[in-house]
Amino acid sequence: MTLRIAMIGLGDIAQKAYLPVLGPRPDVELVFVTRNADTLARWGAAWRVERLHATLDAALAEGLDGALVHAATAAHPALVRQLLEAGVPTLVDKPLADTGDGSEVLVDLAETRGVSLMVGFNRRHAPAYRDAAALGAPLTVMQKNRADQADEPRRVVFDDFIHVVDTLRFLAPGADQVGVRGRIAGGQLEHVVLQLSGGGRDALGIMNRASGSDEETLEVSGGGAKRRIVDLSQVVDQGAQDHLTRRGDWTPVGRQRGFEDLCGTFLNAVRDGRRLSALDALETHRLCERIVRHLMAEGSSRAT
16 A cells, blocks of 8 residues: 655755655655745655645645655644644654644644644654663663754754653653753853653753754663663663674664654554554653743843
8 A cells, every 4th residue: 555645844854864764665655845846846856756746735635645744843833733634644843833832732633633643753763762761771861962052942942952851751751750950141042951750760861052062872771780872873781891882884874763663653553544642742842841931930030
C-alpha cells in the first residue's frame, strides 16, 4: 500500500532530516507544499516529486493519507488545525505551538476528532537514547549548548530547549518535581537549567546559548555504572575499563538521530489505521510554558 504523504514546508529540517528518510521509500508518494515557487521546483526535480502545490488547500483537494508539517513555528497552529479538521493524520516538528495554551487547543482538537497527532521528538527514537532509557538509571544529566545564540526566552525554550525537556521526561518518568534557573541579559536568555525529581529519579537539563561551541551530551548513571553519549553517536560505558562505541561508518544520520524510526512509527500507524495521541507531548509543552513563565518572572524580579 502506497501512502500519499504531504511535506508542508521544505526548509532546513525537511531537507536534512526527513527527505533522506522518506524520499527513497517505495511505499511513500510524496507531495510537496510550499509557497516558495523556486524551492518547490528545485526540490520537486531533485526528488522526482510530481505533486507540487503552493497551498495546503490544493494538496488536500487531491487527497492525503498523512502529512508532515515543517513550516515555521508561527505557522504550525493554522496548518495543524486545517489538517486535523480534514481528518488527516499529522506529524509536526516541535513545537506544536509556542505557548502551552496554543498547544493544548490543537491536542484537544485531535482528541475530539479522533485524528492522529504526533510531535517530532526524534530523540525518543534515537537508538543511543532508547538504549539509555532501558537502563533505568536513577540520575540523568543532559546538556545541549549553542555558540553565541542567546535569544528571546520563549523562542529558546519552545524552539530548542524543548528537546532537553522532553528527553528528561522520557529518561526520568515520574520525576515531576520541577526546579528552574536561568540567566537573562538584555532580554536575551543566555542559559537555562531544569531539574526534575521524583519517583526515585533525578534529572538535570542544561542549555547554554552563550557557549563556545554547539554540542549535546547525555550522561546516565547509577548502580555502579555510567554511560555518556556525545552528539547521539559516541557511546562510552565507564567503569573499571571504559568502552567506546562509535556510530558505524555506514549508519545513516537519520537512523542515528531517530528520524528513521520516528517516521516509521508514524507511517505504520497511518497504514494500520491506528491513532497516535499527543497527550504526552502536551505535557512537555506545558512544562515549557511553566519554564518560560518562571524565567520571565525571575528576570523581572532581578531587574527591580
